[in-house]
Amino acid sequence: xxxxxAKKPEKQKPKPKSGRFxxxxxxxxxxxxxxxxxxxxxxxxxxxxxxxxTMAFQNFRPGRSFFDQTWVGFDHxxxxxxxxxxxLALRNTLAMSFMGLIAGFTVPIILAILINEVRQQVxxxxxxxxxxxxxxxxxxxxxxxxxxxxxxxxxxxNDLLMFLGVIDTPYQFMAxxxxxxxxxxxxxxxxxxxxxxxxxxxxxxxxGPELYxxxxxxxxxxxxxIWHVTIPGxxxxxxxxxxxxxxxxxxxxxxxxxxxxxxxxxxxxEVLDLYALNYGLxxxxxxxxxAINMFNSVVSILLLFIANGTFKxxxxxxxx
Amino acid sequence: MNRTFARASWSDRVFDISVYVILAIVTxxxxxxxxxxxxxxxxxxxxxxxxxxxxxxxxxxxxxxRVIFSFPSLLTGFQISILRTVVGTFLGLASAAMLAYxxxxxxxxxxxxxxxxxxxTMYVSGGLIPVYILIRDLGMMNSFAVYVLPGLVSAFNVFIxxxxxxxxxxxxxxxxxxxxxxxxxxxxxxxxxxCKPALATIALFLAVGQWNAWLxxxxxxxxxxxxxxxxxxLMKVIQSTTTGNSGGDYRSQNMSQVMNRVSPESVKMAxxxxxxxxxxxxxPFLQGYFVKGMTLGAVKS
Numbered sequence: 001x002x003x004x005x006a007k008k009p010e011k012q013k014p015k016p017k018s019g020r021f022x023x024x025x026x027x028x029x030x031x032x033x034x035x036x037x038x039x040x041x042x043x044x045x046x047x048x049x050x051x052x053x054t055m056a057f058q059n060f061r062p063g064r065s066f067f068d069q070t071w072v073g074f075d076h077x078x079x080x081x082x083x084x085x086x087x088l089a090l091r092n093t094l095a096m097s098f099m100g101l102i103a104g105f106t107v108p109i110i111l112a113i114l115i116n117e118v119r120q121q122v123x124x125x126x127x128x129x130x131x132x133x134x135x136x137x138x139x140x141x142x143x144x145x146x147x148x149x150x151x152x153x154x155x156x157x158n159d160l161l162m163f164l165g166v167i168d169t170p171y172q173f174m175a176x177x178x179x180x181x182x183x184x185x186x187x188x189x190x191x192x193x194x195x196x197x198x199x200x201x202x203x204x205x206x207x208g209p210e211l212y213x214x215x216x217x218x219x220x221x222x223x224x225x226i227w228h229v230t231i232p233g234x235x236x237x238x239x240x241x242x243x244x245x246x247x248x249x250x251x252x253x254x255x256x257x258x259x260x261x262x263x264x265x266x267x268x269x270e271v272l273d274l275y276a277l278n279y280g281l282x283x284x285x286x287x288x289x290x291a292i293n294m295f296n297s298v299v300s301i302l303l304l305f306i307a308n309g310t311f312k313x314x315x316x317x318x319x320x
Numbered sequence: 321m322n323r324t325f326a327r328a329s330w331s332d333r334v335f336d337i338s339v340y341v342i343l344a345i346v347t348x349x350x351x352x353x354x355x356x357x358x359x360x361x362x363x364x365x366x367x368x369x370x371x372x373x374x375x376x377x378x379x380x381x382x383x384x385x386r387v388i389f390s391f392p393s394l395l396t397g398f399q400i401s402i403l404r405t406v407v408g409t410f411l412g413l414a415s416a417a418m419l420a421y422x423x424x425x426x427x428x429x430x431x432x433x434x435x436x437x438x439x440x441t442m443y444v445s446g447g448l449i450p451v452y453i454l455i456r457d458l459g460m461m462n463s464f465a466v467y468v469l470p471g472l473v474s475a476f477n478v479f480i481x482x483x484x485x486x487x488x489x490x491x492x493x494x495x496x497x498x499x500x501x502x503x504x505x506x507x508x509x510x511x512x513x514x515c516k517p518a519l520a521t522i523a524l525f526l527a528v529g530q531w532n533a534w535l536x537x538x539x540x541x542x543x544x545x546x547x548x549x550x551x552x553x554l555m556k557v558i559q560s561t562t563t564g565n566s567g568g569d570y571r572s573q574n575m576s577q578v579m580n581r582v583s584p585e586s587v588k589m590a591x592x593x594x595x596x597x598x599x600x601x602x603x604p605f606l607q608g609y610f611v612k613g614m615t616l617g618a619v620k621s
Contacts, residue, residue, distance in 0.1 A: 021429070028428060030503035035422040035434055038415050038473050042441060045470045048454055049446020055453065062453070111346070117339045127343045129607060130350050136599045138532030140555045144592050145353045147558065153585075154371035156356060190350070222332045247443065255535065259555065273448060280449040281539070293447025301444060 056291040076291040086292070089275040092181075092268060096257070097249045099185040105245060107193045109238065112200035113226055128201075131194025139191075143259035146187045150174055174260075177268040184256050199241065200234055207233035243311055247304030250296055272296050354596070361385070361589040365582035384590040387582050394591070397550040401531060404467040404549065408530040413523050415473050417515070420481035421507045426490075438475040455540060464547060466540045467533070477522045484518035485511060520609040528599065554591045557584070 025032065056076055058069040080086050111131065118124040134142065149156045152170035161167045173179050207229065215225045254273035261269030270278070272292055280289015355375035360368055364379035372378075388394055422428050423435055446454075451470070460466045488511065496506050512519070534551035541547040 025429060028503065030507075031422045031425060031428050032430065034418040034504070034507070035428075035430060038419050039430075039434055039437065041415075042438060042473050042475075044458075045451075045454070045472075046441040046445070049450035050444065052446050052450025052453055055450065060453075062456070114339050114343055117336075118343065123340070123343075127347055129604075130347050132607070133354075133600075133603070134350060136528050136532075136603060137596055138534065138551050140532070140534050140551045140558065141592050141596055144554065144558045144588060145357060148357065148589070149353055153369075154373070156352065159371075194350070221329065222335045259558070276448055281452060286449055286453060289449035290447065293449050297445060297447055304443060 053290060053294045055287050056294050058287055060287040060290070062286070072287075076288050077295070079288065080291050080295065085270070085275065088267065089270050089272050092257075093250055093252065093271040096181050096184055096271065097252045099181055100188055100252065101245055101249065103185050103189050104192060104196070105242060107189050108196035109200055109234075111193050112197040112204060112234075113230055115197065115201060116204045116230070117222065117226075128194070131197065133194070134191040135195035137191070139255045139259055142187055142191050143256070146183065146190075146260060147174060150183065174262065175264045177265040180261065180265045180268040184260060187256060187260065199237060203234040203237040204230055239311055239315060243304070243307045246307035247300060249303050250299050357589045357592050360586060361593045363586070365586040368586055369583065384582050384586045385594075388587055388590050388594065391553075393545060393548055394550070394553055394594075396546060397548045397553045398594075400464070400467075400547060401550040404464070404533075405527050405530040408468045408471075409523055409526040411468060412472055412474070412477070412526040413519060416477040416481055416522055417512060417519060418507070419473065419478045420485055421511055423478065423482045424485035425503075438473075438478060442475045452539060461540050462544045462547065463541075466536055467530070467549075470536075471529075477525065481515065481518045481522060484515055488514055517609055520606060524602075524606045524609065527602075531599065550591075550595050554588075554595050557588050557591060560584075 054066075057071060057073060059072050060069055115124060115127055115131075118127065150158070150173040152158060152172055155170070157173070158167070158170040162170070173183060211229045211233070212225055215229050220228060250272065252271065252273075254271050254277065257269045257271050257274055258277075273296065276289040276292035276296075279285050279292070352375065356373070359373050359375050359377045361384055362380055362382070363373055363377040364381045365384060367379040419434075419438075423431055423438075425431065455461065455466060455470065460469070492510055492514075493506050496510055501509070532551060534549060534555050537547070537549045537552035538555070542552075
């Protein structure tokens, strides 16, 4: 967070006495007026839900005051950790996030490198424009498109596979649980790769041309130039983004899973957030749902710290 | 990077060709689904069932669109979606710009604390259920406010605008201050006009986010037909036609009356196009901006 929060060198200023503090505060009244309302805003909508975690330790009943709730300690967590469905949800979450991490991490890098190698400017711009496009389309639309493409009735994928003679009859992709993870990952790659490649393209653009010149003088082929100049040149960017995505490993959301799943693939589609939604809101078990959410958030933060710490030790680079 | 073709070796030429081929495939894979959906949406519904529609309609018709625009819920959804996009983008942009300006002021007392306070929200979140309970306790269920207010301040957007402001020469503000301008005037008259590229980027992010949102409708306003959104309506149609989905209550009252005129498949495709087109229309104009904006964020991190 240091990288984001403290960028400019602080001006040297003597420790103000309290009288001076208020004098400056009065001078900066417009700055306070422009920021404090939003600070309160953030407090209400981002910090109060953290206070809501207390629900996980109660048998929360809506409509009662905080002091009238029954406290149950870790009962909900004990129930959670002995529920088979929780472990299924955890498995699904981890499986999809690992697949997403690997694919969603490598494909944009490769795409950026490939786009960078194109020297025909019109084609380059066209590919880029097209590749960002799906990022701006909602998951609802993407889910509709994916369902259509994989459909057994004139779906493009089945048509293509039958044309190539790989299969004889249309395959029911959307009804097969063991395909679900791959479908979600592929949909994600389709939607976000072009967009995520922008950052890498920017990083590649920052590499000095003299490095390529030197590599060429040494007789490096194009592939060798990529390997020895381009990739080392974007290493920092790669590491920072990797740490951030590891931090989000278990908080992958549930939009894709919610929209792409159906009853036939439920066992492979229910991720932690969806599990919390089904139990917490669907069945009105708010405390139990909160326990799931809390588990999710705490694990994310731990993963972020672990990833950050590990990379710091290995590469001396970090995001915090 | 003036790599000349003349010296290109055989292996480099193979490499070059493979790059073009791979990227051409990427382009086709990205574009084909959209074109396919577009073609089906303009194709006669009974004819579509025969299959074989690729990127061009075989029996051109506007019937599918005529049908979906006769759904009252879809028209309401259209209005609400536009309203939330306009209001949400405007308020989100105003708040992010103001906060960003105060954080870009090195001399501002609260700068450090507010930065950390905001940054924490990017990594820690209470989760779905606590937020739901909060929204309910605040009495925001079944209201338009729930589309705009909870997500008003986004730390990410604030930091992007701030890093842009950090790049502006500080002398500008100093001379204005000597002329007796107060902080609000400096922000409004001097800083904001200079931040147009960053503001355009954030406006695009906010607008796309608002336009594409469906979950808040589902969670908070699902039972209120007058507050439905376009994405939510599309979601209901898709869920009701997906394989094996029970989705009992999703099967909207519209479906049965539609079935005898056009197939749900065609309806789905037409709504998909209606939902997507507004984005495609503004997209080319803003492209230059968001690439700049994203790059800014990248350099920062």
